[in-house]
Amino acid sequence: MSDTVSFKLNHRPVQLQTDRNRLLLWVLRTDLGLTGPKYGCGEGHCGCCTVLLDKVAVRSCLIPVGSVQGREVVTIEGLEQDGELHPVQQAFIAHDALQCGFCIPGQVLHAVSLLNRNPSPTRKEIVRGMDNSLCRCGAHTRIIDAIQAAAAEMKGGK
Numbered sequence: 001m002s003d004t005v006s007f008k009l010n011h012r013p014v015q016l017q018t019d020r021n022r023l024l025l026w027v028l029r030t031d032l033g034l035t036g037p038k039y040g041c042g043e044g045h046c047g048c049c050t051v052l053l054d055k056v057a058v059r060s061c062l063i064p065v066g067s068v069q070g071r072e073v074v075t076i077e078g079l080e081q082d083g084e085l086h087p088v089q090q091a092f093i094a095h096d097a098l099q100c101g102f103c104i105p106g107q108v109l110h111a112v113s114l115l116n117r118n119p120s121p122t123r124k125e126i127v128r129g130m131d132n133s134l135c136r137c138g139a140h141t142r143i144i145d146a147i148q149a150a151a152a153e154m155k156g157g158k
């Protein structure tokens, strides 16, 4: 069955004819060509499909596209502004906080959501806040360093 679903995606309005029960992850990747959100576990455990929904990190592998009707979705492709990378993206680069790259779009958006909620997190709060965004290699400490640096850059850091 085909429904009309309209929402804001990466600062632009989009309108689709699709089954509103399809998962947002596959609509983004397959219909809209945004491959930043990745398919990892498909069950809400890993975080590599993360996008921002009204500025909050959500798992696009669990969300039906119909539930974003009228709302704002940002993927990693839409995080930069006026050609400038977001401070979290810049900090990940500066701290070499990426190894595989597969989990990084989700890690970055998760970190942005964390800093939206808590602009001056302690290291412990970052560890706790990023706990369910999985990195399977050795980048954990650099990811935490990067988020601390981004918080400071965004004038909230401790």
Ligand code: FES
Residues within 6 Å of the ligand: 038, 039, 040, 041, 042, 043, 044, 045, 046, 047, 048, 049, 050, 059, 060, 061, 062
């Ligand atoms: S693919 Fe969505 S949480 Fe793992």
Ligand code: FES
Residues within 6 Å of the ligand: 097, 098, 099, 100, 101, 102, 103, 104, 134, 135, 136, 137, 138, 139
């Ligand atoms: S950087 Fe992706 S799993 Fe560690």
